[in-house]
Amino acid sequence: MSSIAMPEPDPRVLARAAEITAALRAVLPDDAVISDLEETRAYECDALTAYRCPPLAVVLPRTTAEVAAAMRICHDLRVPVVPRGAGTSLAGGALPTADCVVIGTMRLRDVLEIDTRNRFIRVQTGVTNLSVSAELEPHGFFYAPDPSSQLACTIAGNIAMNSGGAHCLKYGVTTNNLLGATVVLTTGEVIELGGPEMAPMGLDLMGLLCGSEGQLGIVTEATLKILPRPEGARPVLIGFDDAEVAGECVARIIRSGVLPVAIEYMDEPCLRAVEAFANAGYPKCAAVLIVEVEGAPEEIAFQIARVREIADALNPVEFRESRNADDAAAIWKGRKSAFGAMGRLGDYICLDGTVPVGQLPYTLKMIGELSRQHGLEVANVFHAGDGNMHPLILFNANKPGDLERAEAFGADILRLCVRVGGCLTGEHGVGIEKRDLMGDQYDPADLAVQMEVKDVFDPRWLLNPAKVFPLPASQPYRERAAAE
C-alpha cells in the first residue's frame, strides 16, 4: 500500500488553497469553512491512523443547500472532495489527499420526521447511529444496523460503507434498512432516491448508492426503516475444546432455521487476552460462542432450547444460559472488551473479510498456519453467523518492518477469504486499505463496469479520490478526466 505525501509549503499550493477557500467562503457561512493548518489537522486521518494527510480545507455545512454549494465550487475549480462522516472508518475511507477539500456531514444533525405507523425515521445524515435509536426509544422502536462505533459514527458514513454490526445476522446491513436518500451529486445537483414505501423502479440507484464509499455523491438526508423493539433478548455462552467444532456449531444453528440476532466467535488467543484484561470468567477452551436470541419470553425460551439441542450434540465444554440481566451482562462483558484487551497486548490491525459459514473451520485453520509463516500472532473475534471475520493481527509499531509484515499477513488472509468463496470486506469497506486487493476479487471486466458507472456520476473523478479502485486500473479514466 503506498503512502500519501504530506503537502509541501509550496507557494503555488498555498495560492491554490487561498483561491479555493475564498470561493467557498463567498457562498458559505463563515464558520463553515476551515482552512487553518492547525485546525485542518484534526481531519488528517480516520480510524486507520497509520495514514495521515491534512486536506487543503474542510467544509462543515448545515444544510443540503450548503453541501450543494460546496460541491458546485469544487466541481468548477476541479478540486477533489473527500466526504467524511465521523471519521471512524477502519479502511481509510475518509483519508484526505493533500489537494482535497473535506466535506464533513457532522453538522447535519436534525431529526426531520418520525413515523411509527409507517415505520420510518427521516434524518439529516450527520446524526450518529446510536442517537437514531435513542430518538426512537420513547416510541418503542429501534434502527437495526449497529456498528461497534455506533456512539460516534454517522448515518452518512453508515450509508457510504453499507455498515453492519453484531445484529445484522437477523436484520441485515444498511442497504436492507435504507428506504430513501437525498444525494448531492458532484455538480451540486440534488437528487432524491426512494422514500418511505418505495420499491425501486427502473434502475435501483439506491442499492448502488449504499456502500459506494463516497464515489458517487454525498448523502445529506436519509429515510431509515425502523423496527418495533423486541420484548427482550438473552445471550447464551457455549465453550468448545475444538475450534473446528465451534465452527460446525455455527453452521448447524444457521442451517436449523433458528435466527439468532447475533452469533459471536472468540478463539483461544482472544479468550486469553480477554481473561487477562477483563476477568470475564469465560471457560478455558479453544473457542467460545455467544449466541443471542430475542423476542417475547416464549420465543426466547423456544429458541434457546433449540440452540441447546444443537450444541449438546457437539459435546460443548460449557453451555451457560443467562437467567437475568446480570448474567447477560457477564456473558457479553468479555466480548465487548475484546478489542480493548487486544490493544493491551500491543498494536494490531483489524481485518474484515467474509467467508461462507461452512468454510469457517478451514479458514480458521489456515489463518493459524499463515500466522506461523509470518511469525505474527493473530486472534479471532468475529460475527460468525454471517461469516464476517475480524482477525486481529498483533505487531509492534516500534519495530521497523513489523507493520509491513502485518500488512502482508493481512493481505494473505484476505486472499484466503476470496479463495474459499468469500470476499475482502464484510462491513468496513475497501477505502484505501483494500484498494490494491480489488484485483484479487474482481476480473478486469467486472472492475471496468464499476468504473464506468462511477464515471457517470463523477466524470471528473473528483469524489473520494485514490480509493476503492486500484490506481493502475482507474488511471485511464483519471487521465481522460484531467485532459478534458
Place this chain on the structure above:
Amino acid sequence: MSSIAMPEPDPRVLARAAEITAALRAVLPDDAVISDLEETRAYECDALTAYRCPPLAVVLPRTTAEVAAAMRICHDLRVPVVPRGAGTSLAGGALPTADCVVIGTMRLRDVLEIDTRNRFIRVQTGVTNLSVSAELEPHGFFYAPDPSSQLACTIAGNIAMNSGGAHCLKYGVTTNNLLGATVVLTTGEVIELGGPEMAPMGLDLMGLLCGSEGQLGIVTEATLKILPRPEGARPVLIGFDDAEVAGECVARIIRSGVLPVAIEYMDEPCLRAVEAFANAGYPKCAAVLIVEVEGAPEEIAFQIARVREIADALNPVEFRESRNADDAAAIWKGRKSAFGAMGRLGDYICLDGTVPVGQLPYTLKMIGELSRQHGLEVANVFHAGDGNMHPLILFNANKPGDLERAEAFGADILRLCVRVGGCLTGEHGVGIEKRDLMGDQYDPADLAVQMEVKDVFDPRWLLNPAKVFPLPASQPYRERAAAE
C-alpha cells in the same frame, strides 16, 4: 399508451431479417434460431396481452456462450434485443418490437450446484421459480420469492423484475435473495457479480442489476439464497365490517413486531366474486384478511395468540383459526381463486402499486371514489403487509373505449399511490405499461441519472427498447446512439 405497429411485409424488412438470421445461424445451433413468422408469433406478447408484435427472430440458447454469441451479433448489426423469461410479465416487460430479436432463456434449464451447508443453489436462469424450490425440497430447504406465476415464470424474469410474492413480507423480494449472477452484456462480454458469500465491494452492481428489466444485460446463471423449510405454517381468517378497520388491523400487526409470512386483503367486491365462483365460505363483510404465520408449533401458537389479541381489540366479524391442513386449505381456497373469480366477471386490468401501510385505509377509500368517477368497478385483493396493492379494474373488452377508460382509471390509481408516498409498482415492473408514468414518480434529474447508468451498459440503446423510460426523456440518448 401508444400501441406498437405490426411489421409490414416490406422487402427491405425481409432482407434485413434474412441478414440477421443468417448471421445468428452461422454461430448458433440450427434449432436455436426461430425466424418463421408462424413460430415467432408465439413470442408476440407476454401476459399483458393487449399489446402484441411479432419479433424479427427468436433465439433460444442453451449456454451462456450461446447467449453471448447472439448478443454480440445483435450488437454488431445494431439489432434491438428483447430478453424473455417465460413471458409472464403483466407489465409488457417482454413485449417485442418489430425490428428486434427476442433472446429467450427458457432452454437454460440446468441446476448447477446445491450447497445446503452454505445455503445456496446455483442455476441457469431458465429454470422456473417453482422448480427451484422443488429441487430443494428433498434437502429440507426452499427459495423464498414466490410470485403467483411461479409454476411458469423463470429465475431470469424474477431477477429482471425483482419479483416478490405472497411471502415477501417476511423473506423479502428477489434482490434480498440473489447472491450472485453471470451477466451477458450487450457486447457479448460476460461478467460475474457477487457469489455465495459476497458482500458487495466497491459499487453494488448486483443491486443495480436486480429489477433492471433487461435494460443492462441478460442474466444466464444465478446463485440464490436458500432457507431451511419451516416446520409448519398456519393461516387465520379475520373478517371486518369496515374496510378501514381491516387496514388498521394490518398496520397494528406490522407495528407489533409479529412478522407473518403473508397478510392478504380482500375487499367486498372481491369477496362477492369469490363466493359466487368458489363457494369459499368466507363471511359476508366489508373486508377479509388472511394472516399466515409459520415456524415450529410453539412459534405458530405464540404468533397466532398475538394476532388474535390485536384483531379482537378491533371487533372483527369473525376470527377463524385453522386447526389442520383441511382448515388451512379452506381458508386459502378463496384467495387463490380470486383472480379466476374476477375473470368470470369480465375482462380486467391488474394493477400493482405500493403505498405506506398506514395509508391503506385512505387509499382504499379514494380508489372507491375514483371507481365512481370513471364508472368502472374495481376489486381489491392484495399483499397488505407490505402495502403492495393489486386493484383489479373490470371492463368490457368488446365495448369500444372501455379499455382506454380502464387504463385512465388505472393511471389515476397509480398516481394516487405516488401521492400518498408509495410508488407505481411493487413487483410487476414498469415495462411498457407504466413507462409513461415514470415522470409522475421521478423528477427529470432522477430519471436522467438512471438513463446515464443505462447508457453505460447499453450505449447503443439496443436492450429491451421502448420500455421503462418515457420515450421523450430517452429520445436524446437514442438519437445519439443511432447517430454514432
